Amino acid sequence: SLGRQDIFEPDEGPDWGPEEEMLTAKGRFEEKRLREPYSATEMGLIYVNPAGPGGVPDPKLSAQEIRFVFAKMGMDDQDTVALIAGGHAFGKCHGAAPEEFLGPDPSSSPIEQQGLGWKFNYKTGKGPHTFTSGFELAWSPTPTEFGIQYLRLLFQHEWEIETSPAGKPQWVAKDAPEIIPDAHDPHKRHKPRMLTADLALRFDEEYAKIARRFLEDPEGFERAFARAWFKLTHRDMGPKTCYIGPYVPKEEFVWQDPLPKRDYDLTDDGEAEELKERILTSGLSISQLVYTAWSSASSYRDSDRRGGANGARIRLYPMNQWEVNHPEDLKKIIEVYEKIQREFNEKQKGAGSGKRVSLADLIVLGGCAALERAASKAGMDLRVPFTPGRVDATEDQIEVGFYEAIEPFADGFRNYFRDPAAIDEGDIYTTPEYLLVDKAQLLKLTVPEMVVLIGGLRVLGAVYKYGKYGVLTKEPETLTNDFFGNLLDMDIEWRQADEHRYLFEGYERGSGALKWVATRVDLIIGHHDQLRAVAEVYACDDAKEMFLRDFVAAWDKVMNLDRFDLRTKG
Ligand code: HEM
Known part of the structure; x- marks a missing residue:
C-alpha cells in the first residue's frame, strides 16, 4: 500500500544505542x-x-x-x-577480496566520487570484484x-x-x-x-x-x-487508516492494531460532563485517573505508530500485566470504568438513544476530569479538551507476542525504572535519564513539552506505585508548578540515597530536615542546562498559568497521538 512519507534528512530522534565502534556487540x-x-x-x-x-x-x-x-x-x-x-x-x-582494499566511507571519500558508495580498490572493484x-x-x-x-x-x-x-x-x-x-x-x-x-x-x-x-x-x-x-x-505505517491508494488489502492483520468499526453515536459535551462527574465520584483518586489515562495513551510509539489510547488495549493481555501499569490496581480501575460504561450505555439504550461510550474514551475522559479537578484545587479554572471517538479492541485484536516483547523497563514520565542495579554512570546508555529522552521522542515531544509533562505528572501523584519519588509538593493531586520551584530550591541539598545512585534525598540546608526523595529523572531536570532553563521558566511565580496551559496542551497532544482517524488522508 501507499502512504509513506519521504524525509529529507535522517531522523535524529531514535536511540540507536552506542555508536562509538562499528560492528561491536558491546553495550547491545x-x-x-x-x-x-x-x-x-x-x-x-x-x-x-x-x-x-x-x-x-x-x-x-x-x-x-x-x-x-x-x-x-x-x-x-x-x-x-x-x-x-x-x-x-x-x-x-x-x-571478493580482503577489507583492506576498501576505501573511506562515502561522506569521507574524495569529492569527485560524488556519493557513489564505498569504493573498493581491488581490481575493477565491480562485478566479480565487489565487496x-x-x-x-x-x-x-x-x-x-x-x-x-x-x-x-x-x-x-x-x-x-x-x-x-x-x-x-x-x-x-x-x-x-x-x-x-x-x-x-x-x-x-x-x-x-x-x-x-x-x-x-x-x-x-x-x-x-x-x-x-x-x-x-x-x-x-x-x-x-x-x-x-x-x-x-x-508494519511501521501504523493502523490501516494510514494506508492510501488502490492496493490496500481487504484483510486486516493483528499487527496493524486493528479496531472494530464504531456502530453507535458519540457522546456530546453535555454527556461528557455528566460522565466526568460520575468518574470523579466513583472513588478513584486523581492520581489513579491520571496514571491510567497516561499509561493508556503513552503506550503510543511514533517509530511504528503502534500503541496509544484508542482500542483501550491497556485492559487486554499483555498490557494489563505490564509491571509499570500496576496490574492489580489497574484491574480494579478498569472494573470501575466498566461499571460506569455499562450504566451509561444502558441508560442511553433505555432512552432510545444511539449514543454509547467506549472504555477507551472513558479512560481518557477520566484523565481530563482529574486534571480539571486538580487545577480547581489550585484555584485555577481549567477545561481540558476531549475528542470522543475511540473504540474498544477485543482480545483477538492485540498482537500478544509483540506487546510482550516491548514491555517498558524504563519510563521517566511515570518515574519507573525496573532495575536500578543496571545503572552505570560511566555508560550513559544505561541511565534512566537517557532512556527518558528516547521515550519522549517516541511520543513526539519537544524539550519543553517533556519537562512540563514531568512536572505536572509528579505533582498529580501520577508516579509508579503512587509513591513519593519526585512528588515535590506539599499538596499532591493539585495541579501546580510546585515541582519546579522545589526542585530548583537553593535551600535544598540533594544527596545520594542508594548504592545505585538512582534515588536522591533532598535535605533542607538550615535544619538538615529530609524534605524530598527523587530519582535521577527528576534531578536531571535541574542538572542538564537546557532542561534547567525550561524548569526555571516554569518555576516562576508568574508562570502558574503558563505552566497549566502548556501542561494541558502537551497532555492533549499525547492523548491524541494515535488518533489517525481524526486526520485527513493525503
Ligand atoms: C538473520 C537475518 C539476516 C541476515 C544475517 C542476513 C545477511 C545477509 C548478508 C550478509 C547478505 C550479503 C550482503 C552482501 O554481501 O551484499 C545478504 C543478502 C541478501 N539478503 Fe539477507 N540477511 C538476513 C535476512 C534477510 C531477509 C529477512 C531478507 C528479505 C526478506 C533478506 C534478503 C536478502 C537478499 C535479497 C540478499 C541479496 C542481495 C544481493 O544480491 O545483493 N535477508 N543478507
Whole structure:
C-alpha cells in the first residue's frame, strides 16, 4: 500500500544505542541478551552478525540472537523462517577480496566520487570484484526466482566451515556438486554456501520444524513469505487508516492494531460532563485517573505508530500485566470504568438513544476530569479538551507476542525504572535519564513539552506505585508548578540515597530536615542546562498559568497521538 512519507534528512530522534565502534556487540548484546531497548545485536547491522554472535560461527547461538531481534520487529518464528528463507532465495553475498582494499566511507571519500558508495580498490572493484558484507556466496541454483531451493539445500547437505576471500567464516556444502551459477561468468559454477545465520534455520529445533514444514508445503511457504513480507514492509505505517491508494488489502492483520468499526453515536459535551462527574465520584483518586489515562495513551510509539489510547488495549493481555501499569490496581480501575460504561450505555439504550461510550474514551475522559479537578484545587479554572471517538479492541485484536516483547523497563514520565542495579554512570546508555529522552521522542515531544509533562505528572501523584519519588509538593493531586520551584530550591541539598545512585534525598540546608526523595529523572531536570532553563521558566511565580496551559496542551497532544482517524488522508 501507499502512504509513506519521504524525509529529507535522517531522523535524529531514535536511540540507536552506542555508536562509538562499528560492528561491536558491546553495550547491545551481552550475556546472550539483547540490551533493552535495542533491536540490532551489533552497531552498524540491521539484524544480527551473519557470521554468528560476535563472529563465532555457532548456528544455534545465532538462532537465539535472531529470535530476539526478529521478535523486536514483531516477527514470530514462522515469520522469521519465511523471511530469511524467502529473502535468501535471491541474490548473493559480496566479499571478493580482503577489507583492506576498501576505501573511506562515502561522506569521507574524495569529492569527485560524488556519493557513489564505498569504493573498493581491488581490481575493477565491480562485478566479480565487489565487496559489501565480506562473505562470498550465493544460496540458490536459481537466484533470480522465488522458491524452495534454499531450504532444500539447507537440509540436503552437510556443512563445513570455510573462510571467504575476505577472511570471514562461512559454510560450504561439502558433499554437494557445483550447482550454483556464478553471477558474472556463465561458464562457472559453485558449491552451495550458507551464512551461519542461515544454518540457524536448520540447527535450531523450532526453526527447523517450521523450515521442514515449508519444504513439504511449498505453497504454504509462499503464503507465509508473502504475509511476512507485507508485514515487514508495512508494519511501521501504523493502523490501516494510514494506508492510501488502490492496493490496500481487504484483510486486516493483528499487527496493524486493528479496531472494530464504531456502530453507535458519540457522546456530546453535555454527556461528557455528566460522565466526568460520575468518574470523579466513583472513588478513584486523581492520581489513579491520571496514571491510567497516561499509561493508556503513552503506550503510543511514533517509530511504528503502534500503541496509544484508542482500542483501550491497556485492559487486554499483555498490557494489563505490564509491571509499570500496576496490574492489580489497574484491574480494579478498569472494573470501575466498566461499571460506569455499562450504566451509561444502558441508560442511553433505555432512552432510545444511539449514543454509547467506549472504555477507551472513558479512560481518557477520566484523565481530563482529574486534571480539571486538580487545577480547581489550585484555584485555577481549567477545561481540558476531549475528542470522543475511540473504540474498544477485543482480545483477538492485540498482537500478544509483540506487546510482550516491548514491555517498558524504563519510563521517566511515570518515574519507573525496573532495575536500578543496571545503572552505570560511566555508560550513559544505561541511565534512566537517557532512556527518558528516547521515550519522549517516541511520543513526539519537544524539550519543553517533556519537562512540563514531568512536572505536572509528579505533582498529580501520577508516579509508579503512587509513591513519593519526585512528588515535590506539599499538596499532591493539585495541579501546580510546585515541582519546579522545589526542585530548583537553593535551600535544598540533594544527596545520594542508594548504592545505585538512582534515588536522591533532598535535605533542607538550615535544619538538615529530609524534605524530598527523587530519582535521577527528576534531578536531571535541574542538572542538564537546557532542561534547567525550561524548569526555571516554569518555576516562576508568574508562570502558574503558563505552566497549566502548556501542561494541558502537551497532555492533549499525547492523548491524541494515535488518533489517525481524526486526520485527513493525503
Ligand atoms: C538473520 C537475518 C539476516 C541476515 C544475517 C542476513 C545477511 C545477509 C548478508 C550478509 C547478505 C550479503 C550482503 C552482501 O554481501 O551484499 C545478504 C543478502 C541478501 N539478503 Fe539477507 N540477511 C538476513 C535476512 C534477510 C531477509 C529477512 C531478507 C528479505 C526478506 C533478506 C534478503 C536478502 C537478499 C535479497 C540478499 C541479496 C542481495 C544481493 O544480491 O545483493 N535477508 N543478507
